[in-house]
Amino acid sequence: MKISIFTCCYNHEKYLERCINSILKQTYQNWELVCVDDKSTDNSLKILQDFAKKDQRIKVVEKKENSGMAAPNCNIALQYLNGEFILGVGPDDEISENCLQEFIDRYDSLKDREIDAAIIPTLFYFSENTDKNFTISGINGVVNSEDHILTGEKAFELSIEWEISGFAFFRTDIVKRFGFYEEGMNGDEYSCREFFLNSRKIIFLKDSAYIYHQINTSITKKLSTKLFNVYKTLWKVEILAKRHNCKKSLIRKINRKRYNESYNLWVRYLKDKNFFNLSDQQIIEEYFEENWKLLKPYKIGRDYLLRKEKDKEGKSIVLFNKIRFYYTMLKNA
Secondary structure (H helix, E strand, O other): EEEHHHHHHHOOOOOOOHHHHHOOOOOOOOEEEEEOOOOOHHHHOHHHHHHHHHHOOOOEOOOOOOOOHHHHHHHHHOOOOOOOOEEEOOOOOOOOHHHHHHHHHHOOOOOOOOEEEEEEEEEEEEOOOOOOOOOOOOOOOOHHHHHEEEEEHHHHHHHHHOOOOOOOOOEHHHHHHHOOOOOOOOHHHHHHHHHHHOOEEEEEEEEEEEEEEEEOOOOOOOOOHHHHHHHHHHHHHHHHHOOOOHHHHHHHHHHHHHHHHHHHHHHHHHHHHOOOHHHHHHHHHHHHHHHHHOOOOOOOOOHOEEEEEOOOOEEEEEOOOOEEEEEOOOOOO
């Protein structure tokens, strides 16, 4: 079986050799690697091209313009991949040398190999200059859960708070059928959840790892307008859950998460507002205005009588679905 791997980079010259060497060192050798360079201004493209000259399994796609987001580059990579399963690897990440072989062994052990499956390696999370590192093996916090076999809906549910890793081997036909959602900085998180929901089984690897390096200079760490352009991802996740007739309690959980995310981002924006020029402030506030319009409470049971909400004014209690009392007000809201 050929395994398709892709990575998308922008100015990752410091980490690319580590990433690609981890793939070259795999004990299982039937793989292809597509690298998409998002118009890097450093030495990234040359590093990729040098690797491609040495190994014909590596293909480099050079973009003419920078998109600044991962998902559009992921969709470009899909055009060149033809293995049975796909694994996306971040340009600053790596995989253990037995990762592909254990995937093959685990897949071969399935009785019904023709079914749609997703297979998740153990996640090792490393954050630069911090001791906040952790491991997710199987379901986070559940002992011996590496032996569990999940349904797509259960994996989707666990992905809402990322109680399982999203770095997984997905069937190529599923990934190509839906593609990667391109809107917003974190559209690929929506896509991962959609892939889970459309896989019939999700299983885990025990002895191999996806090693995720959280780099302090990554786009998710920078204070920029893009940081606030994330609201549509969970909005689409909520729509996806409704379309698949997921449990009402799960839809409500996603809805509550949307409110919390929006509130926390708004608090952060108010705190750091003066770091942005007037033009960027306008862009960010337009994001929030659209977000507030998309936010509608999903109510079940006693929510019609009593519920807590968060919005741009602060934290409130809503009684009888009509009367609102703010118990925390935000300054400068």
